[in-house]
Amino acid sequence: MIGDRSVTVFYDEVMLGHDPDVNLPFLPSRVEKRVRNILKELDFKWSYPEHPGRLTAIKELLDAEPIPGLTFKAGAHASYDQLGRVHTTTYLDHMFSLEGKPAWLDSDTTAVSPNSIKAATSAAGNAIAAVECVVKGESQSAFALVRPPGHHADPVRARGFCLFNNVAVAAAHAQAKLGCERILIIDWDAHHGNGTQDIFWADPDVLFFDIHCAAPFYPGTGSLYEVGGGLGEGYTINVPIPEDTGDVIFEKAFREILVPAAAHFQPDLVLISAGFDPHRNDMALNLTYDGFAMLTSIVQEIAAEHCDGRLALVLEGGYDLKSLSRGVHTVLQVLAGAEPPEQLKERGLQEVEEAAEFHRDAFNED
Ligand SMILES: [Zn+2]
Numbered sequence: 001m002i003g004d005r006s007v008t009v010f011y012d013e014v015m016l017g018h019d020p021d022v023n024l025p026f027l028p029s030r031v032e033k034r035v036r037n038i039l040k041e042l043d044f045k046w047s048y049p050e051h052p053g054r055l056t057a058i059k060e061l062l063d064a065e066p067i068p069g070l071t072f073k074a075g076a077h078a079s080y081d082q083l084g085r086v087h088t089t090t091y092l093d094h095m096f097s098l099e100g101k102p103a104w105l106d107s108d109t110t111a112v113s114p115n116s117i118k119a120a121t122s123a124a125g126n127a128i129a130a131v132e133c134v135v136k137g138e139s140q141s142a143f144a145l146v147r148p149p150g151h152h153a154d155p156v157r158a159r160g161f162c163l164f165n166n167v168a169v170a171a172a173h174a175q176a177k178l179g180c181e182r183i184l185i186i187d188w189d190a191h192h193g194n195g196t197q198d199i200f201w202a203d204p205d206v207l208f209f210d211i212h213c214a215a216p217f218y219p220g221t222g223s224l225y226e227v228g229g230g231l232g233e234g235y236t237i238n239v240p241i242p243e244d245t246g247d248v249i250f251e252k253a254f255r256e257i258l259v260p261a262a263a264h265f266q267p268d269l270v271l272i273s274a275g276f277d278p279h280r281n282d283m284a285l286n287l288t289y290d291g292f293a294m295l296t297s298i299v300q301e302i303a304a305e306h307c308d309g310r311l312a313l314v315l316e317g318g319y320d321l322k323s324l325s326r327g328v329h330t331v332l333q334v335l336a337g338a339e340p341p342e343q344l345k346e347r348g349l350q351e352v353e354e355a356a357e358f359h360r361d362a363f364n365e366d
Pocket of ligand 1: 189191275277
């Protein structure tokens with residue numbers, strides 16, 4: 001029943017301060033010129049899709065339709081040292097030098113506004129707080145509602161709306177300070193988590209499972225054959241899928257690939273890069289709210305089976321405000337104890353079964 005399980009939601013309005021505006025004058029640089037040329041060639045007015053309204057839409061729905069069992073908290077900002085576990089000092093020094101300034105960082109649309117660095121350290125810090133909360137047993141699960149997202153940011157570079165790799169910073173903190181030895185990171189965002197993959201590529205203590213829309217969909221990485229390297233070979237699992245893939249196939253991938261991998265790996269903490277852009281309203285893939293509920297119940301089972309239920313989710317993408325907010329709400333309901341759907345069906349199956357029943361006798365002479 002909803003309310004049976006405790007969930008802590010980490011959120012801080014400081015993350016609304018990240019508000020890149022493509023029309024502001026940016027720092028002069030070659031990158032900016034390239035970006036301006038790309039934007040000029042688009043035949044529609046481009047606005048920054050990763051905007052503060054994403055978080056406010058989620059918050060408004062949670063206020064309008066409260067879920068029993070939820071507690072809201074704000075985490076502290078991540079420190080330079082905490083970020084430095086996964087990013088280079090050169091990169092961090094550059095990022096902190098941008099505080100208070102607007103700038104483009106990358107040609108694939110990563111920009112900052114004057115308050116972006118504060119928002120980004122808050123995003124990483126709230127991901128850390130979510131991990132601390134579940135490892136210390138303060139609640140059964142936690143969800144860090146953060147932006148800017150993180151999973152495209154690699155050790156040296158901001159990419160795809162991401163500044164600091166929030167989930168990676170949280171995992172590294174759990175290893176360094178909370179006694180976690182083996183961490184399972186599951187990325188169900190529609191895009192491949194190239195940054196998270198790079199950061200833990202050679203690390204056998206982090207198992208990275210990523211299901212995503214296959215290349216050439218952004219960022220173009222995440223082929224089946226990218227399996228990690230060195231000591232980490234075999235600890236990266238990519239499941240690239242075609243763009244129409246929906247609930248039934250997602251569930252199959254989770255049950256047939258992720259569940260046995262997790263049983264082999266025996267994690268002591270489960271983290272989710274929770275993107276909501278696989279929803280059918282968004283840019284690719286075909287998940288429904290039932291699909292998100294099912295995936296949540298599977299990762300909950302994995303955490304319950306291997307690590308006393310320690311499960312923390314960190315928000316990644318999701319750009320359609322309705323499916324983003326409703327998707328988060330659905331996931332939180334399952335975390336709080338709602339029953340997931342008994343069985344996912346291929347879309348349209350129920351309607352066709354009903355139609356078949358309706359027409360069954362129409363052409364029957366008897
Ligand atoms: Zn995404």
